[in-house]
Amino acid sequence: MGHDTHVVVAKNKTQYEYARRKRSHHMQMQVVTFAIMIFLTFIAFATVAAGMSAFYVAPVILLLAAVQVVLQLYYFMHMSDKGHNMAAFFLYSGALFGFTFIITFLTIVWW
Amino acid sequence: MAEEIKYTPQTWPEHPETANLEGKNKFLGFWLFLGGETVLFASLFATYLALKDKGPEGMTFTTQSLFSEGLPLVFLMTMLLLTSSLTSVYAMYHMKNFNFRGMQTWMAITVLLGLGFLALEIYEFYHYVHIGFYFSQSAFSSAFFTLVGTHGLHVVIGLGWIILLMLRNAKRGLSVYNAQKYYTASLYWHFIDVVWVFIFTVVYLMGVMG
Amino acid sequence: MSAIAQKKGFGSVLWDWLTTVDHKKIAILYLASGGFFFIVGGIEAMLIRIQLAVPGNDFLSAGLYNEILTMHGTTMIFLAAMPILFGYMNAVVPLQIGARDVAFPFLNSLGFWLFFFGGIFLNLSWFMGGAPDAGWTSYASLSLYSPGNGIDFYALGLQVSGAGTYIAGINFLVTIINMRAPGMTYMRMPLFTWTTFVASALILFAFPPLTIGLFFLIFDRMFGANFFDHTMGGNTIIWEHLFWIFGHPEVYILILPAFGIFSEIFAIFSRKRLFGYSAMVFATVLIGFLGFMVWAHHMFTVGLGPTANAIFAVATMAIAVPTGVKIFNWLLTIWGGSIKVTTPMLYALGFIPSFVAGGVTGVMQAAAPLDYQLHDSYFIVAHFHYVIVGGVVLAILAGLHLYWPLMFNQMLDEKLGKITFWLFFFGFHATFFIQHFLGLMGMPRRVFTFVGDQGWDAFNAISSGGAVFMALGVIVLVVNIVKTVVQNKPAGTDPWEDGRTLEWAIPQPVPFYNFKRTPLVRGLDTFWIEKQEGNKEGMTYAEPLSDIHMPNNSFIPFVMSLGLFIASFGALYNGEKTWAVPVLVIGLAITVISMGVRSWKDDHGYHIHKEDLMDDKGGKY
Secondary structure, eight states: OOOOOOOOOOOOHHHHHHHHHHHHHHHHHHHHHHHHHHHHHHHHHHHHHTTOOHHHHHHHHHHHHHHHHHHIIIIITOTTSTTOHHHHHHHHHHHHHHHHHHHHHHHOOOO | OGGGOOOOTTTSOSOGGGSSHHHHHHHHHHHHHHHHHHHHHHHHHHHHHHHTTOOSTTOOOOHHHHHSTTHHHHHHHHHHHHHHHHHHHHHHHHHHTTOHHHHHHHHHHHHHHHHHHHHHHHHHHHHHHHTTOOTTSOHHHHHHHHHHHHHHHHHHHHHHHHHHHHHHHTTTOOOHHHHHHHHHHHHHHHHHHHHHHHIIIIIIIHHHHO | OOOOOSSOOHHHHHHHHHHOOOHHHHHHHHHHHHHHHHHHHHHHHHHHHHHTSSTTOOSSOHHHHHHHHHHHHHIIIIIIIHHHHHHHHHHHHHHHTTOSSOSOHHHHHHHHHHHHHHHHHHHHGGGTTOOOOSTTTTOHHHHTTOOSSHHHHHHHHHHHHHHHHHHHHHHHHHHHHHOOOTTOOGGGSOHHHHHHHHHHHHHHHHHHHHHHHHHHHHHHHHSOOOSSOGGGTOOTHHHHHHHHHHHHHHHHHHHHHHHHHHHHHHHHHHTSOOTTHHHHHHHHHHHHHHTTSOGGGGGGGGOOOHHHHHHHHHHHHHHHHHHHHHHHHHHHHHTTOOOOOOHHHHHHHHHHHHHHHHHHHHHHHHSHHHHHHHTTBHHHHHHHHHHIIIIIIHHHHHHHHHHHHHHHSOOOOHHHHHHHHHHHHHHHHHHHHHHHHHHHTTOBSSOSOOOSSSSOHHHHHHHHHHHHHHHHHHHHHHHHHHHHHHHOOOOOSSTTSOOOSGGGGSOSSOOTTSOSSOEEOOSSSHHHHHHHTTOTTOOEESSOOOOEEEOOOOSHHHHHHHHHHHHHHHHHTTTTOTTHHHHHHHHHHHHHHHHHHHHHSOOOOEEEOHHHHHHOSTTOO
16 A cells, blocks of 8 residues: 555653653543533523524524534534645535525425 | 553554554544535534524424423433533543553443433423424424434433443453554544534523523 | 465456456556446547537437437536546555555445446436436436436436445545655655645535435436425426535536546646645645535526625635646646646646636636526536547646556557547647637527527537547557567666656566565655655665555455446336346345445455565566
8 A cells, every 4th residue: 555654653641641741631621621512512502492583593503503513523523723724614514505505495396 | 463562551652543554543533524515514503503493384393492491301312412522532541551441431421321311301301292393383393303312312322332332342451453443442532522512502502592 | 375376267357357356456557447338438539520510410310319418418528537537546646655455455345336327327328218417417307207217227227326325535635644655745646646635625525425325316207296296396497506515616626637637647748846836735635625605606597696606606716826836836836847749748747728718708707797698508518628639638638658667577669659639639620719608609408409590500510520630549549559569678766767656666576566666756846856865765664674465355345236237227117117126126225235245254364474575586376
């Protein structure tokens, strides 16, 4: 298969401790992200359960969903890390095309 | 090759999922697959939105009549799936720390939460069928079951995949070879959650609002 | 482990082909099965033209005509054109970018076998109660009420082969992104690699909507769903949207690799660098992107409303701009070149006027009001045959001559090749040019016969006569292939003498590991650069000689695809036969279990040690 350049490198103690701490810090951030996601979900369900006008609520909960998905993608799925350019490009292309499908199905599925 | 190298926490690479070409290929290939899945679910959503509330003349089922009373159940399902997303993040955290047992434990918790979600979904579907809203009842029911059912099928596949991985590697321990597999499985699991966010928003919440 | 013995029994040769994961062998499998389906689709085309040669003909019955017409379109698009192009991609792209194999050799094999079983399943319909008869578009308003199992064969067969195509698309994308040799930047990639890349991206996004549409059709027909049944709240327009969301990008999936092949040919045989390389790349990407935004132009007459029609009309016309850029760049590549009119070049020269004609009629139809007049007439038939035959099929035939020495280390006979070209080219224009006028005179498409004395008789006879020349051309081509294979004269490295890109620099026959050492790419047309600088070896290397990692062969892809093939029969007869559900379950179980076996077993491949490499000279083992 091609040009495999995997070399085993051992970290020294300081590097190792640093990497561990960084990961642990990162994990704390993930838990905060999770708390935000739970909170957003709660707001979405609460506004609907409160029975407010759909005219106001619908855009709000769609926005909340979008924010939550971005959090999921960028933090839980690490899209904010390096080396995700192609992944992001193809995911967003898919989302863009998918969005046009939904728009057309809402407007020009002729009855 | 990778399987012959015995790692320690010190030598374990920072990003085992992309530590060699095979891993890089899997990683990218799987992300591209998720790009295609986005389009797949978009098509299902589009069809659902076009067909919701549509049925034979005199059909009384509407999104409001179906989903209003079940909203607490949907909230519970959402919480289960969201939490399982976090637990799989924990599993990946332990994977990066070269802690095999920690990873297996958190993956097991993820599976349990996923099974809980699945049980509730089956209960929900059973309820709909029971009140006469079955797959071939109307265009609305076909579109609903196909959209939510495709998501449910993804949950089943994800669970099967993770369980198989855990059993397979129970005795082998962590290596670059299988770390890559765990990583893609967890990506898949997160994506299932992404789709669910849109399902609970578009199908259930917006359905209740009418 | 891999050293192939010189003499092998039939059984072990067969086993080798069934289990191979080598992209060069999979390329040959794609080419052979695609070629077989091309002949089948061609015979169906001849039957159509015989039926329409004279008015009031009863050579075929109306029902049989519909089946043949449907299978002609479906076979040519899904089972002939795409697989043959996949064959070229598999054969050429890894060599062009300096890779030892594709990114996922196992999936590559799986993709082929899925396509193969899907194609066989679809064609079994002929022997099992009748073929699909609702046209290749299979509009739900028609296909839902088609009696028999024909449409079920269509939906399930395309589902299985579509899964294979999807896998192949991801595989090429990852290969091109991750496995380019050092120095092969994106803007040094040969045009065939670029077009493969964009076409694969289109596959990634276009096939999921088709999958969904086909599932709806399968559920509606076999499992009692109501997506398209208006009495139950369904809507057949959904099928049209989903089909064309897939269907329009599909024509770019076909034509972009064809553009790639012609770009290579023009540069090689004009002995000049491709004119406007970066504009060509940009045009390719732009066509790919716009290809997704125009699908509703197939549905102008549905009644989507003037706003929607206007938007899609403008988007459609916009595609003519990047396509025009390409045409002019090809012309300027030839301009002032030192031209060698070989068979591939002849096809390329014939392609430009033919394809421009097809493109111009395309822009005519993009004008929505005019499309109301042209819709469902022979004008449409003429248009899409001008782009598909004048573009894709000419590229396939040109590519066959161009890449035959690369795939088989033999040269196809140039004289017979030129005879094929002239027969085919003349026959093609005779068949389809006149159909424009038939359409303008009001002859509708998809009719099994017509009444005489409406002014259509002579034109239809001419059209059928032209088809005979195309058939003769293909027969000469088959003779050519047989002659070449029997003679088996080695062509050697750089058989066209003017190869510009990496694939022509490899010693022939191509070693199974492709590159002994990974090459260093020093610019666009890297082989040309090395030749200009007098490098006899044709390559500069990026690394010292070292062990080569290779994937193991595997029988699992075959079994996985076989499982889906069996399951398809279960789904097909669901509700008709008592054994249907068990067969469906058993088939799916075979597939799932073989997936489990695949992930349970360790499969790390093997290494060729560098000492073994040192021994052989020029890739002989």
